[in-house]
Amino acid sequence: MNFEIFPTSPALIGRAAEQFIKTAAQSIQEHGHFSVALSGGSTPRILYARLATLPVPWQNIHLFWGDERCVPPNHSYSNYLMTVENLLDHIAIPPENIHRIPGELPPEQAAEAYEQDLRAFFGTSPRFDLVLLGMGDDGHTASLFPGSPALAESARWAVATEHTIPPLPLVPRVTLTFGVLNAARRVIFIVTGVGKAEKLAQIQGGENSLPAAQIQPTDGELLWIVDESAAGNLKRQTK
Ligand code: 6PG
Numbered sequence: 001m002n003f004e005i006f007p008t009s010p011a012l013i014g015r016a017a018e019q020f021i022k023t024a025a026q027s028i029q030e031h032g033h034f035s036v037a038l039s040g041g042s043t044p045r046i047l048y049a050r051l052a053t054l055p056v057p058w059q060n061i062h063l064f065w066g067d068e069r070c071v072p073p074n075h076s077y078s079n080y081l082m083t084v085e086n087l088l089d090h091i092a093i094p095p096e097n098i099h100r101i102p103g104e105l106p107p108e109q110a111a112e113a114y115e116q117d118l119r120a121f122f123g124t125s126p127r128f129d130l131v132l133l134g135m136g137d138d139g140h141t142a143s144l145f146p147g148s149p150a151l152a153e154s155a156r157w158a159v160a161t162e163h164t165i166p167p168l169p170l171v172p173r174v175t176l177t178f179g180v181l182n183a184a185r186r187v188i189f190i191v192t193g194v195g196k197a198e199k200l201a202q203i204q205g206g207e208n209s210l211p212a213a214q215i216q217p218t219d220g221e222l223l224w225i226v227d228e229s230a231a232g233n234l235k236r237q238t239k
Pocket of ligand 1: 039040041042043044066067068069079133134135136137140141142143167
């Protein structure tokens with residue numbers, strides 16, 4: 001597995017921003033646009049704030065989300081709102097390039113509407129140029145939680161999910177499914193904090209039951225960008 005371990009948040013965010021921009025440039029050169037599924041949670045907010053300060057060709061970039069909480073777009077739980085506050089309010093991007101998950105709708109309707117948007121953009125095969133993901137302390141990613149029926153979904157591209165034990169917030173979610181996530185050209189995990197160390201080491205050790213471990217791009221690259229705290233239990237290759 002390809003782990004890159006960084007001692008400080010600025011170094012980690014710098015690497016993630018560099019990878020985002022590099023992948024965007026490659027994708028735009030190859031096929032005229034860059035499609036990316038953004039992660040929610042707290043870790044990526046610093047990355048989005050950094051990207052807002054950099055020269056990024058937003059006019060050729062289509063923003064999607066890997067998951068969303070089923071709340072209105074102005075609710076504090078909303079991944080979209082987090083992105084607005086840290087990125088969208090600070091850049092010029094065509095509104096039609098922003099593919100928000102309509103969390104204000106009932107969960108099943110929100111998932112259906114998002115899937116229609118995805119199909120309108122990708123046609124029959126959803127191949128994101130980049131998917132950004134985080135990992136929860138329980139090993140979930142996007143809103144694919146351990147033991148969820150959504151883990152077995154193989155036909156739909158987006159589904160509604162619920163989970164009854166932390167991590168908070170315990171609200172219904174909409175999430176991309178593994179079929180879409182694993183079809184991406186590149187997947188980058190950004191994982192920070194000591195709470196992730198146990199599950200990250202289990203994944204390195206071959207534990208495949210955790211949702212984050214089941215992110216294995218079929219024909220794409222996978223990179224883990226992690227901080228020292230999250231990497232605390234990893235076996236390191238000696239130089
Ligand atoms: C969400 C995220 C979720 C997140 C992990 C890690 O909607 O909460 O998509 O999958 O990436 O929970 O969150 P942190 O980065 O805040 O630790």
